[in-house]
Amino acid sequence: MSRIKKARKPGMASEPVVVTRNRTDRDVDSREIKRKRKRKGLKAGARNAESNAEQNRRFAQKKDPRIGSKKPIQLVVEAKVKSTKQERRLTNEQELAMLENDAQLMVLLDRLDNGENLGTGLQKYVDEKLARIEHLMGRLGLLDDEETESEEEIAEFPEFAERKAKSDDDLLAEFDDFNMDDFK
Numbered sequence: 001m002s003r004i005k006k007a008r009k010p011g012m013a014s015e016p017v018v019v020t021r022n023r024t025d026r027d028v029d030s031r032e033i034k035r036k037r038k039r040k041g042l043k044a045g046a047r048n049a050e051s052n053a054e055q056n057r058r059f060a061q062k063k064d065p066r067i068g069s070k071k072p073i074q075l076v077v078e079a080k081v082k083s084t085k086q087e088r089r090l091t092n093e094q095e096l097a098m099l100e101n102d103a104q105l106m107v108l109l110d111r112l113d114n115g116e117n118l119g120t121g122l123q124k125y126v127d128e129k130l131a132r133i134e135h136l137m138g139r140l141g142l143l144d145d146e147e148t149e150s151e152e153e154i155a156e157f158p159e160f161a162e163r164k165a166k167s168d169d170d171l172l173a174e175f176d177d178f179n180m181d182d183f184k
Contacts, residue, residue, distance in 0.1 A: 097134040105129050 090098065099105070107116060118126065137143045156178050 083093065092136050092139055096133065096140065099129060099133050099136070 105126065108122055111118065112126070134143065
């Protein structure tokens with residue numbers, strides 16, 4: 001049996017510590033070292049025992065990847081058809097149906113009916129949508145005849161009637177006739 005050296009830590013003045021290893025620990029260590037040594041390098045005769053898969057892979061690597069693209073190329077360039085704004089826009093009926101089915105608008109209208117105050121942004125959103133609905137209904141002829149009622153009111157109160165646009169000469173004549181003494 002071989003001699004076992006005593007191991008001691010440097011600087012220890014006291015009794016040296018003897019480390020003995022078990023036989024099984026040495027066997028395990030030597031097996032690991034032997035396995036590492038065995039696996040160094042390539043196996044003998046590897047060049048003669050190549051499989052077909054490895055040969056195919058080797059030939060595939062030699063091909064230039066830039067050559068032989070499978071992607072089809074159009075030889076005739078066709079102009080792309082751009083959709084116009086008129087095609088993209090909805091018809092008046094479609095837009096009205098979309099606005100009437102708007103869930104967010106319905107929730108906000110319910111909140112207004114319950115007496116809640118909406119923020120300025122939400123109130124502006126509701127006003128814009130309602131104005132758009134009214135405009136579309138007017139274009140489609142679905143709006144009630146409220147205009148005739150307003151015309152009757154104008155006939156009753158002529159001072160609130162809308163005035164015709166005046167020409168520059170009329171405005172100048174009116175300015176000349178203006179009397180500043182009335183406001184003193």
